[in-house]
Structures are given as structure tokens and as C-alpha cells.
Amino acid sequence: MLYLGIIGYPISHSISPRIHNAVMEHLGINGRYLAFEVKPPDLRDAVFGARALGFVGLNVTIPYKEEVLRFVKPVGEAKLAVNTIDLRKMEGYNTDVYGVEMAFKNASLELEGKVALVIGAGGAGKAIALAIMKMGAKVIITNRTESRGLEAARELREYGECIFYPMNKIRDLSVDLIANATPVGMKGFSSGIPVPEEILKPGMIVFDAVYNPVETPLIRKAKERGCKVVSGLDMLVYQAEKAFEIWTGIKPPVSLMKRIAIEALEVQKESP
Ligand SMILES: NC(=O)c1ccc[n+]([C@@H]2O[C@H](COP(=O)([O-])OP(=O)(O)OC[C@H]3O[C@@H](n4cnc5c(N)ncnc54)[C@H](OP(=O)(O)O)[C@@H]3O)[C@@H](O)[C@H]2O)c1
Incomplete structure (x- = not known):
């Protein structure tokens, strides 16, 4: 089972789980991408805990993109901010760029x-x-x-x-x-x-x-x-494409990711 996730605070509106889970289903990968709301004092435990549980990768969002640099080795321009962690190597990437x-x-x-x-x-x-x-x-x-x-x-x-x-x-x-x-x-x-x-x-x-x-x-x-x-939707979809490739070595279908993202945002439009 491939475990992936996203950490942030707050996190409830993230559509990344929808995008990555749809891609895994499409590619026939037995995996799950989950969203975790992590309170600031728990950030370190969350990152190392996910690693201990066998998660392969995490996305990082507001407000932790800079703070996680305390725990991971940045690759290239990720020394400015990290939005993707490869937990197998404890390496941080910036796929937003x-x-x-x-x-x-x-x-x-x-x-x-x-x-x-x-x-x-x-x-x-x-x-x-x-x-x-x-x-x-x-x-x-x-x-x-x-x-x-x-x-x-x-x-x-x-x-x-x-x-x-x-x-x-x-x-x-x-x-x-x-x-x-x-x-x-x-x-x-x-x-x-x-x-x-x-x-x-x-x-x-x-x-x-x-x-x-x-x-x-x-x-x-x-x-x-x-x-x-x-x-910004294109930025979201392409950063997700790159993160997925870092974790799995597979280039996912961007058109599917974009369609799923739009559908997820349509659903959120209906909610308050
Ligand atoms: N499309 C994508 O893939 C993607 C990816 C990442 C982020 N985003 C979006 O980009 C935005 C910023 O994300 P971030 O990760 O950079 O957040 P962040 O690290 O918390 O930075 C927020 C920035 O917005 C400024 N700001 C906050 N409220 C403001 C206000 N009322 N008026 C003027 N400036 C304000 C902050 O200024 P101060 O320094 O003065 O607080 C800071 O520069 C979010 O809306 C996020 O959804 C989109």
C-alpha cells in the first residue's frame, strides 16, 4: 500500500487528496493520499510519525513550508520553501516553482x-x-x-x-x-x-x-x-504532477488531475 498525505493548518479545504487519489485509482496503484491537520507544536512528530508509519511522501502547505526545513534536506531551490517531502530520504522539494x-x-x-x-x-x-x-x-x-x-x-x-x-x-x-x-x-x-x-x-x-x-x-x-x-489552478495541478513523479517515478496524467480539481472546486462552491 502506497501511503501519501498532506499536512497543514488548516487543511480541510485542500483538494489534493481528491487529485492524488483519482490518479492512483486511474493508474491502478493500491494507495491512499490523506489530509492531516497538524497543530504547530506537533509538526516534528507529524513528519517523523508519518515516516515511521511507512508513508512515502507528504505535501506541506500553509503555514509549514518554511518550518519543515528544520527536518528535511532541501533539494535545490527548496531551500527557500518546501512543499513536497520524500520521507524515504527525508528530502524536501519545491514543486510549486x-x-x-x-x-x-x-x-x-x-x-x-x-x-x-x-x-x-x-x-x-x-x-x-x-x-x-x-x-x-x-x-x-x-x-x-x-x-x-x-x-x-x-x-x-x-x-x-x-x-x-x-x-x-x-x-x-x-x-x-x-x-x-x-x-x-x-x-x-x-x-x-x-x-x-x-x-x-x-x-x-x-x-x-x-x-x-x-x-x-x-x-x-x-x-x-x-x-x-x-x-492558479494550473500551478496547483502541475505542482501535484511533479510531486507524484518524485514519490512514484511515474508521470501522472495532468488532464485527469485538472478535471478532478475543477470538479472538487465545483463541489466546494456549493458549500458555505
Ligand atoms: N495555486 C497553487 O498551487 C498555490 C500553491 C501555494 C499557495 N497558493 C495560494 O497562495 C496564497 C499564499 O500562500 P502561502 O503559502 O505563500 O502563504 P503564507 O506563507 O502564509 O504567506 C501569505 C502571504 O500573504 C500575505 N497576506 C496575508 N493576508 C494578507 C492580506 N489581507 N493583505 C495582503 N497580504 C496578505 C502575507 O503577508 P504578511 O507577510 O504581511 O503576513 C504573506 O506574504 C494562498 O492563498 C494559497 O492558497 C496557491
């Missing part, structure tokens, strides 16, 4: 030479900024808490050009791409948009890490204002 790169590739968007504004400096913000830099763009990162934004920009400079810019001044910027890496616009969190509407210009690329709802308030507004949009 791959997820973002693939989301842009899937939309046939070239980022070479562009200037991007990334809003948010948590695990997702750093992964998105890094993916955008790897694709040849310069990144300006902004964050509600300035110290965290400054620290993220410092860490990211190892990979390319990245500066911090205060959030209350972003109206002054002229950028080619805006990426939201905050929960603003997420179902149950807020129905607002993370930037002043007037900075969304026709032809600009707008990416939203939030995928629930699939069409977020930012994506809706960006479409209205003539921007090209990239959905």
Missing part, C-alpha cells in the same frame, strides 16, 4: 526581459518569484509586512534580479506582469483584489495563485481590463 513555470508555458507566455510585480512574500510568493526569474524576468516583490518582503528579496537575489518595493507605492510602478501570492480573493478569506484596479493595464499578464474560486476577483477584473490571465 515547477508548477508556476508550467502554468506560464501552458499559456504560451514568454517572460524573458519582462518586469514582474509579485505581491506576497510567503512560501507561494517566493516560489512564484523564483519561477518568474528562472523564466528570464526581473522581479519586484512587495509585501504587507515590509521586513518579510525585504528578507524574501534578499534570499531571491541569489537566483537573479529581485528588489523589494513598499506596498503603498505600487501605483507608481510600470510592470509587464502582476502575480498575486496572498490569500486576497480566496473563498472564505476575502472577495477583494490585492492591487489598486487602475494598475491593471491592457496586455499586462496577471497571475493569481489563488484557485478557489477558479475565476478569482483579480482574474475577473484583469480580464475586464484586457489583461492576459494565468490561473
Whole structure:
């Protein structure tokens, strides 16, 4: 039996179990992917406990993507944040970076030479900024808490050009791409948009890490204002594809994963 899972706090809205269980069923793998709500003092016990129980891998989500670095050896860019653990080797990976790169590739968007504004400096913000830099763009990162934004920009400079810019001044910027890496616009969190509407210009690329709802308030507004949009759902699906491959060595069918993700979000739409 292949045991996989996800840890986070809270975790109840995660659709990763639906995606991975559907893939295992489709591939005829006798396995189970389970979601675990882990309280902050229990994080270490949860990771080592899963390993002791024979779990092969875990996904890691809010708020533990950085904290798990205390227990696992990061592979490559995962030293910024970990979203996938291979418990057999206690190695941490960041498949969010791959997820973002693939989301842009899937939309046939070239980022070479562009200037991007990334809003948010948590695990997702750093992964998105890094993916955008790897694709040849310069990144300006902004964050509600300035110290965290400054620290993220410092860490990211190892990979390319990245500066911090205060959030209350972003109206002054002229950028080619805006990426939201905050929960603003997420179902149950807020129905607002993370930037002043007037900075969304026709032809600009707008990416939203939030995928629930699939069409977020930012994506809706960006479409209205003539921007090209990239959905966080693609990031979610591609990061899951890469995680599954790390755990099993098998490339899962992305189209099935996307269909299951959309169905799961439709079900959640009905619930409060
Ligand atoms: N599509 C995907 O596959 C995918 C993957 C990962 C995450 N996400 C989404 O990305 C978002 C961020 O995730 P994360 O893992 O980076 O979380 P995180 O590490 O907790 O970071 C949250 C970020 O959002 C900022 N923030 C929180 N509330 C805010 C508000 N009301 N106004 C402005 N900024 C606010 C925080 O700023 P402070 O530093 O000031 O607190 C921080 O920069 C979540 O909505 C998550 O669902 C999507």
C-alpha cells in the first residue's frame, strides 16, 4: 500500500487528496493520499510519525513550508520553501516553482526581459518569484509586512534580479506582469483584489495563485481590463504532477488531475 498525505493548518479545504487519489485509482496503484491537520507544536512528530508509519511522501502547505526545513534536506531551490517531502530520504522539494513555470508555458507566455510585480512574500510568493526569474524576468516583490518582503528579496537575489518595493507605492510602478501570492480573493478569506484596479493595464499578464474560486476577483477584473490571465489552478495541478513523479517515478496524467480539481472546486462552491 502506497501511503501519501498532506499536512497543514488548516487543511480541510485542500483538494489534493481528491487529485492524488483519482490518479492512483486511474493508474491502478493500491494507495491512499490523506489530509492531516497538524497543530504547530506537533509538526516534528507529524513528519517523523508519518515516516515511521511507512508513508512515502507528504505535501506541506500553509503555514509549514518554511518550518519543515528544520527536518528535511532541501533539494535545490527548496531551500527557500518546501512543499513536497520524500520521507524515504527525508528530502524536501519545491514543486510549486515547477508548477508556476508550467502554468506560464501552458499559456504560451514568454517572460524573458519582462518586469514582474509579485505581491506576497510567503512560501507561494517566493516560489512564484523564483519561477518568474528562472523564466528570464526581473522581479519586484512587495509585501504587507515590509521586513518579510525585504528578507524574501534578499534570499531571491541569489537566483537573479529581485528588489523589494513598499506596498503603498505600487501605483507608481510600470510592470509587464502582476502575480498575486496572498490569500486576497480566496473563498472564505476575502472577495477583494490585492492591487489598486487602475494598475491593471491592457496586455499586462496577471497571475493569481489563488484557485478557489477558479475565476478569482483579480482574474475577473484583469480580464475586464484586457489583461492576459494565468490561473492558479494550473500551478496547483502541475505542482501535484511533479510531486507524484518524485514519490512514484511515474508521470501522472495532468488532464485527469485538472478535471478532478475543477470538479472538487465545483463541489466546494456549493458549500458555505
Ligand atoms: N495555486 C497553487 O498551487 C498555490 C500553491 C501555494 C499557495 N497558493 C495560494 O497562495 C496564497 C499564499 O500562500 P502561502 O503559502 O505563500 O502563504 P503564507 O506563507 O502564509 O504567506 C501569505 C502571504 O500573504 C500575505 N497576506 C496575508 N493576508 C494578507 C492580506 N489581507 N493583505 C495582503 N497580504 C496578505 C502575507 O503577508 P504578511 O507577510 O504581511 O503576513 C504573506 O506574504 C494562498 O492563498 C494559497 O492558497 C496557491
